[in-house]
Amino acid sequence: MEEYFFQCPYCWEQISMLVDTSQNHQNYIEDCEICCNPIQVSIVVENQEIINFEAKNIEQ
Incomplete structure (x- = not known):
């Protein structure tokens, strides 16, 4: 697992998520921890x- 920081496309705040680096391709939806979008x-x-x-x- 690796922590990855990025900017929310809604509220523009910097947030982070844990990424499972043992999986080559990942696509999913996750709510922003700040604005919940x-x-x-x-x-x-x-x-x-x-x-x-x-x-x-x-x-x-």
Whole structure:
């Protein structure tokens, strides 16, 4: 597990989440810990390192 910091696409606050680096491709929705809006999270991991992380507003 690795803690990853990013900016919420709704409230623009910096938040963090724990990423399971044993999974190569991950797509899921997680609520912002500040504003509680749903964020579409897409993560790509190679050799247990995060190589791509996207956090999108699902209302776009």
